[in-house]
Amino acid sequence: MHYSGFKVIKEALTGHRGWGPAWRDATPKAQYDYVIIGGGGHGLATAYYLAKEFKQARIAVVEKGWIGGGNVGRNTTIIRSNYLLDGNEPFYEFSLQLWENLEQELNYNAMVSQRGILNLIHSDAQRDAFIRRGNAMILNGAGAELLSTEQIVARYPFLNVNNARFPIKGGLAQHRGGTVRHDAVAWGYARAADRHGVDIIQNCEVTGFRIENGACTGVETSRGFIGAKKVAACVAGSSSRLMEKAGMRLPIESHVLQAFVSEGLKPLLPGVITFGAGHFYCSQSDKGGLVFGGDIDGYNSYAQRGNLPVVEDVCEGGMAIFPNLGRARLLRMWGGIMDMSMDGSPIIDRTHVDGLYFNGGWCYGGFKATPASGFAYAHLLATDTPHKTATAYRFDRFATGHMIDEKGMGNQPNLH
Amino acid sequence: MLINHPILGPRDAGEFVYKGDASLIRRPDWQADDAVAQFIDYGYLRDNPAGLHRELWFHEQGDRSWLVVTRDTTTHEITKVELARDVARAEGRSK
Numbered sequence: 001m002h003y004s005g006f007k008v009i010k011e012a013l014t015g016h017r018g019w020g021p022a023w024r025d026a027t028p029k030a031q032y033d034y035v036i037i038g039g040g041g042h043g044l045a046t047a048y049y050l051a052k053e054f055k056q057a058r059i060a061v062v063e064k065g066w067i068g069g070g071n072v073g074r075n076t077t078i079i080r081s082n083y084l085l086d087g088n089e090p091f092y093e094f095s096l097q098l099w100e101n102l103e104q105e106l107n108y109n110a111m112v113s114q115r116g117i118l119n120l121i122h123s124d125a126q127r128d129a130f131i132r133r134g135n136a137m138i139l140n141g142a143g144a145e146l147l148s149t150e151q152i153v154a155r156y157p158f159l160n161v162n163n164a165r166f167p168i169k170g171g172l173a174q175h176r177g178g179t180v181r182h183d184a185v186a187w188g189y190a191r192a193a194d195r196h197g198v199d200i201i202q203n204c205e206v207t208g209f210r211i212e213n214g215a216c217t218g219v220e221t222s223r224g225f226i227g228a229k230k231v232a233a234c235v236a237g238s239s240s241r242l243m244e245k246a247g248m249r250l251p252i253e254s255h256v257l258q259a260f261v262s263e264g265l266k267p268l269l270p271g272v273i274t275f276g277a278g279h280f281y282c283s284q285s286d287k288g289g290l291v292f293g294g295d296i297d298g299y300n301s302y303a304q305r306g307n308l309p310v311v312e313d314v315c316e317g318g319m320a321i322f323p324n325l326g327r328a329r330l331l332r333m334w335g336g337i338m339d340m341s342m343d344g345s346p347i348i349d350r351t352h353v354d355g356l357y358f359n360g361g362w363c364y365g366g367f368k369a370t371p372a373s374g375f376a377y378a379h380l381l382a383t384d385t386p387h388k389t390a391t392a393y394r395f396d397r398f399a400t401g402h403m404i405d406e407k408g409m410g411n412q413p414n415l416h
Numbered sequence: 417m418l419i420n421h422p423i424l425g426p427r428d429a430g431e432f433v434y435k436g437d438a439s440l441i442r443r444p445d446w447q448a449d450d451a452v453a454q455f456i457d458y459g460y461l462r463d464n465p466a467g468l469h470r471e472l473w474f475h476e477q478g479d480r481s482w483l484v485v486t487r488d489t490t491t492h493e494i495t496k497v498e499l500a501r502d503v504a505r506a507e508g509r510s511k
Contacts (some may be wrong), residue, residue: 240462240463249463250462251462254466300469307429399460
């Protein structure tokens with residue numbers, strides 16, 4: 001069913017009886033060409049681009065829970081392409097370009113809102129670093145603008161520019177950044193993939209891989225064995241637990257990142273602001289809630305909930321830069337589990353097992369990468385060669401010394 | 417979280433810095449034939465279990481001792497705290 005204004009009017013006049021489910025609730029077949037493990041944003045996008053762009057068929061997405069119930073529904077919905085390094089910036093810019101056409105592509109209202117993202121500057125050294133980053137962004141076609149304190153005050157008059165420790169001395173803006181409704185991304189990709197014949201199999205947990213003579217021939221699941229020519233792991237957050245079943249240890253630790261939503265407020269915050277020095281970033285959802293977050297808790301966790309010291313730290317950071325935040329009440333908070341990799345960058349690569357592929361290590365940057373991750377992973381699955389924007393995301397980069405370490409923190413995952 | 421320090425008693429986890437997987441105590445032998453491969457594993461690969469995890473915490477805001485903490489990564493419950501020194505010596509290190 002094609003969604004359109006005409007369809008909305010027709011359904012409004014006929015009692016909304018003709019909508020139907022957005023995708024089929026498929027039951028697993030015995031054999032597929034591709035089985036994608038993980039029905040999150042990345043897995044669904046991979047299935048969609050495999051079918052649409054690479055003309056592949058017989059594709060299944062197997063999901064342990066339900067569509068939209070994992071990290072794709074637990075993030076803070078920001079999109080941007082403001083990276084520095086060559087291994088990253090072309091990839092994230094490709095992703096942002098895909099976001100810009102996503103709704104027409106999927107025929108689904110994902111509420112893509114390019115309201116702009118602003119990284120605040122507090123010192124001369126930070127300004128130098130941000131100018132360098134801005135130049136890298138401009139060279140890659142992403143666009144960037146260095147803003148003065150006056151320009152920031154004009155747009156965000158409520159910011160505390162005279163904080164004693166971190167006075168605001170300017171900012172690096174990417175006007176094409178913004179937010180997207182995260183659930184709609186999952187639903188939109190699921191519906192679009194389904195329309196291209198992809199089987200979306202929910203409540204189907206992968207319990208093991210069937211590996212014969214060094215080649216993966218399928219997955220054991222809670223709903224029986226499913227055979228596949230190619231098996232694609234796509235379960236960031238739980239990557240180590242899944243790949244352990246194939247005998248792999250990964251350059252990844254799982255960490256919990258908390259996010260917060262205030263009560264609904266009238267329009268206050270027009271764009272996304274990030275206060276990196278104080279570990280705080282914030283945007284306002286279309287419902288009016290201030291959506292904000294900060295640092296990871298810092299120790300390995302699969303708990304999907306964090307602890308109070310980081311709640312306090314994030315709220316202190318928010319109050320330092322955004323004092324009227326203190327008048328809003330915190331409505332909800334939650335934690336999401338992320339693959340924190342050894343250099344802060346993801347992996348999209350083959351594994352040592354033939355027919356078994358891996359996508360993970362997204363740290364806390366997975367949401368913005370959803371379209372490009374899906375596209376690049378589909379490219380790898382269909383052609384066995386990496387997409388031109390994802391050539392650096394290899395497993396062996398740690399052995400060869402080609403780390404993509406944006407922050408220069410080294411092999412300490414909780415510092416990225 | 418409270419970490420029950422073997423010498424100082426229960427201390428707030430905020431006083432500590434987290435390092436990670438306690439197997440980092442076992443640095444490979446640099447003279448081994450496959451030392452390069454061993455050091456790549458040591459530097460970059462980690463056990464990352466859901467459940468009991470032995471991990472290194474450094475008491476930076478306290479007595480600056482290294483601890484091996486056994487903690488459940490699905491509940492954050494801490495079941496055992498040892499001095500890393502004792503763990504390493506029990507494994508025959510740093511005599």
